[in-house]
Amino acid sequence: MDILVNGVLLGLGYCLIAIGMALILGVAKVFDLTYAIYYTIAPYAALALIRTLGPITPFWLVFIISVGASVAFALATHALLIIPIQKQHLVVFVSTIAVGMAVQELLIFKAGSEPIHLPAILKGSSNIFGVWVANQKLLVGGVTASVLAMLWVFLSKTRLGLAIRVTAEQPEAMKMAGGNIRMIFLLTAILAAIVAAVGGLLLSPIYPLHPFDWLDLLIIAFAVMVLGGLGNIWACLPAALILGISEVAVAIYIPFGGIIKRTVGLIIIFLVLVFRPTGLFGIKGWEEES
Amino acid sequence: MTETIRLLQVPLNYFRKEPIYLIIVLFFILELIFPFIISNYWILRIILFANLFVIYATSFDLLAGYGGIISFGHSLFFGGAGYLAGLLSLNFGLPLIVCIITGCLFALIVGLFLGYICLRLKGPYLAVVTLICPLVVLTLLYISPTILGGENGIAGFAQLAGGSLVKQFYIVLIVTTISLLIISVLAKGNFGLILKAIREDEIGAEAAGINTTKYKLMAFIVSGFFSGISGTLYAHIMGSIGPTMMSLQYGMIPVFMVYLGGASSIIGPFIGAYVVTFLDLYLLAFPYLRIIIYAATIIFVLRFFPNGLIAVPNEIGRLKRWLS
Numbered sequence: 001m002d003i004l005v006n007g008v009l010l011g012l013g014y015c016l017i018a019i020g021m022a023l024i025l026g027v028a029k030v031f032d033l034t035y036a037i038y039y040t041i042a043p044y045a046a047l048a049l050i051r052t053l054g055p056i057t058p059f060w061l062v063f064i065i066s067v068g069a070s071v072a073f074a075l076a077t078h079a080l081l082i083i084p085i086q087k088q089h090l091v092v093f094v095s096t097i098a099v100g101m102a103v104q105e106l107l108i109f110k111a112g113s114e115p116i117h118l119p120a121i122l123k124g125s126s127n128i129f130g131v132w133v134a135n136q137k138l139l140v141g142g143v144t145a146s147v148l149a150m151l152w153v154f155l156s157k158t159r160l161g162l163a164i165r166v167t168a169e170q171p172e173a174m175k176m177a178g179g180n181i182r183m184i185f186l187l188t189a190i191l192a193a194i195v196a197a198v199g200g201l202l203l204s205p206i207y208p209l210h211p212f213d214w215l216d217l218l219i220i221a222f223a224v225m226v227l228g229g230l231g232n233i234w235a236c237l238p239a240a241l242i243l244g245i246s247e248v249a250v251a252i253y254i255p256f257g258g259i260i261k262r263t264v265g266l267i268i269i270f271l272v273l274v275f276r277p278t279g280l281f282g283i284k285g286w287e288e289e290s
Numbered sequence: 291m292t293e294t295i296r297l298l299q300v301p302l303n304y305f306r307k308e309p310i311y312l313i314i315v316l317f318f319i320l321e322l323i324f325p326f327i328i329s330n331y332w333i334l335r336i337i338l339f340a341n342l343f344v345i346y347a348t349s350f351d352l353l354a355g356y357g358g359i360i361s362f363g364h365s366l367f368f369g370g371a372g373y374l375a376g377l378l379s380l381n382f383g384l385p386l387i388v389c390i391i392t393g394c395l396f397a398l399i400v401g402l403f404l405g406y407i408c409l410r411l412k413g414p415y416l417a418v419v420t421l422i423c424p425l426v427v428l429t430l431l432y433i434s435p436t437i438l439g440g441e442n443g444i445a446g447f448a449q450l451a452g453g454s455l456v457k458q459f460y461i462v463l464i465v466t467t468i469s470l471l472i473i474s475v476l477a478k479g480n481f482g483l484i485l486k487a488i489r490e491d492e493i494g495a496e497a498a499g500i501n502t503t504k505y506k507l508m509a510f511i512v513s514g515f516f517s518g519i520s521g522t523l524y525a526h527i528m529g530s531i532g533p534t535m536m537s538l539q540y541g542m543i544p545v546f547m548v549y550l551g552g553a554s555s556i557i558g559p560f561i562g563a564y565v566v567t568f569l570d571l572y573l574l575a576f577p578y579l580r581i582i583i584y585a586a587t588i589i590f591v592l593r594f595f596p597n598g599l600i601a602v603p604n605e606i607g608r609l610k611r612w613l614s
Contacts, residue, residue: 031414081589085596090360094549095592097542102585109578215538219421226418263429266422273419277410 003249005131011244012144013137013206015237016199017217018224019148020192022233025225027168027188030086033096034077035196035221036214037103038070042197043204044107045069047116059121067197074193078186086185100214107211115208118201140202147195148237154191164188219266227269229279239280242268310474310556318467325456333572338459338527340567341466342520343547347559348473349516350544355554356482357509358489360413362541363404363420364517366427369536371397371518372525373431373438379447379526386448386526393522394515401514405507421541428536443532450526458527465523469516474556476512485509486554517544550588552598561599 021035045066053062077099085091120136128138155161167174167184174181200209224243228235243265250264272280321337328334346368354360375393378384384392404423408416431438438444451457476482484505487495496502525531534540543566544559551562569587573580595601 025414081593085593088596090354090545090553091549091592091596094545095589098546098585098588098592102582102589105578105581105585109582219425219538222414222418222421226415230414259433260429263426266425270419270422270426273411273415274407277412277415279415 001129002131003245003252005128005133007245007248008241009133009137009141009244010248011241012141013199013203013240014220014224014244015240016140016144016147016195016203018221018228018236018240019151019233020195020199021221022225022228022230022236023151023195024188024192025230026233027164028082028086028185029089030082031089031093031096032078032082032189032192033093033218034074034099034103035192036217037100038074038193038196039200039217040103040107040209040211040214041073042066042070042200043116043118043209044111046118046201047111050119063201066201067194070197070200071190071193074189074196075186078189083182083185100218104211104214111211113211115210116204117208118205120205121202134206136202136205140206143198143202147198148234151191151195152234160187223266223269226279227272229281232281235279235281308474308478310478311471313557313560314467314470314474318463321463325459331455334455334459336568336571338455338462339524339571340564341462342524342527343543343563343567344466344560345469345516345520347544347547347551347563348470348556349513349520351548351553351556351559352473352477352482352485352516353509353513354545355548355559356477356485356489357506358485359408359506359509360417360545361404361408361420362417362538362545363423364513364544365536365538365541366404366420366424367397367400367514367517368521368524368540369424369531370400370427371521372531372535373444375522376444376447376525376531377438380444386450390519390522390526393525394518397518397521398511398515401510401512402507404514405510408510409503409506421538424536424541425538428533431533431536439532441533443530443535445530447529448526449529450523453529462523462527465519469519470556470560473512473516477556481505481508546588548598550591550598552600555600558598558600565599 017039020038021032024030024032024035043066046062049062049065077096081095081099082092085095120134121139123135125132125134126138127133153161155165163174163179163184164187166177167179167181171181174184220243224236224240227243228237228239246268247261247265251261254260254264321341324337325334328337346364350361350364353364371393374396375389378392379386379389404420408419411419432441434440435442449458451461484495484500487498487500488502488505492502521535525535547562547566548559549562550565551560552558565587566584569584570580573583576583591599
């Protein structure tokens, strides 16, 4: 029970990290590795705001401004860097890694290389099926569920969502129908940045955030996406749960568990991919059409 | 007389067709005199490392640029070979040449293994699997501090040529030139052509009667072997190895070099290796700005020249046929 509750909550956190990246990869078909930077920027912005404005600032204001900061960064990266060189996947990959390195150094330069602690939004802990869990973790779980639900409603019920899905599947058809693909890509980037920033703000009180963490986050997001299968953003949820539960189980039962828990998750992904080369729920032929 | 001129023209024509060989020979001759004209110890050392990374980057280019097999686990070859060579040298006191050759063969076997796993995988899936392998090995390093050195790595084994910089420089130069020649013969010949065919259309290549499995495995093996050469030499020049050699950072170095210089050309990674090494090591004088300048250069070049530095003359419209 202990493992299940903690694992599910951890998995929901991972899902929150991965879903935005899956969105960008699914729609714009680019490897936007600055995605982890959208996640990182929001907590740093929030911390800076709290420091300058004083601790009495209403948290929703801090929340909105820091999400806004990360959206602005996402828009700038996509409009200035990614869209012009979108056709060459690996060039996008390499240059976004370079952006990540630059931001990491700037953060170290400005805020020091210590991990930062944001104050938790919900204090205390509660009892779930006989396991004591911090309220903040429950909040993460709830927010992930509602983000997934909202994304599902947005993508499947609204006209804009329809446009995004069309662009993901047939960009040429979208162009012919008179849609502005560039705007759709930017919109996707905004959505992804919002999800990432919310994730960053909610998760960093639990797991202290470090400027170097973005590579780790990228590995998590990438691993979750690939385990679920590319081209299918809803597959992130089961994949993230598998990863979360296995990590918690390993950390509890195996000696050295704390060090090797991430690795065991990676080995699971490795084995899944070796035996099922398109992930668990992957859409076959996705990488050829992109 | 005319006969002699005609005989002389044969290699010249060959060079004109494939200027890469001429460039390699010129590079070799030019760098032969470097130890005499460059008195700065530090700059000579940077050039030495640049030469090492040239092997590393071109071997990655053979796999990624020509074969289209984007592996982020290249540090597995580099670090694995380095670790094996270091361990053999430290624990058994074997002669250096034995350690280096064993390390390279080990990298070759690792390449075979990784290649076998990756045969069915494509694109991002392949990238993730190759990314996972060095991370798993990295964890193994962390949890076995007694044998593999843990977080501190291992230090204090024999250095190449007793630590004399000029001798090391010449050894590395010779090895680099030979490796470059072999890689360019492979890449410009049939092997490179077949790899390109597989990259563009694997089913088509298979339909044309090419044994794609064999060539993909061969690409992994050759690439692993040459990365192993650079890894073992790196370990024996530093005289120490640490887990960073296996980390994502070292796996990304060849990716940066190849795409900064321009993929699927031997000269591109060559340029890229020099630029990246100089940016990385020369800027050590500015500790805070180093990575920012480094990253900004990469972003700037790739934003305006997505095909890499090699395409700069192409895009300006000069020296078009001469390079590449």
